[in-house]
Amino acid sequence: MTVCSFCQENEKEEYWGDGLCVTCKDIKNISKVYSFQKSLDILRKVCLRNETQLDNNVKRELEKK
Numbered sequence: 001m002t003v004c005s006f007c008q009e010n011e012k013e014e015y016w017g018d019g020l021c022v023t024c025k026d027i028k029n030i031s032k033v034y035s036f037q038k039s040l041d042i043l044r045k046v047c048l049r050n051e052t053q054l055d056n057n058v059k060r061e062l063e064k065k
C-alpha cells in the first residue's frame with residue numbers, strides 16, 4: 001500500500017480514489033459538512049495559540065513555582 005497524500009503517515013484506505021487514509025477522509029468529510037472555512041477557523045481558534053495566550057501560559061507556569 002501507499003501512504004496518505006495528506007498526512008503522509010498512514011496507509012491510504014484504497015488504491016484508487018482520493019488517496020486519503022481513514023482519518024484524513026473523516027477530516028475531509030467534516031469539512032464538507034461545516035464548510036472548509038468554518039472548519040479552518042475552528043482549528044485555528046482551538047488548536048493554535050496566539051502570542052497573548054502563550055504569554056499567559058508562561059506567566060501561569062512561573063507563578064506555580
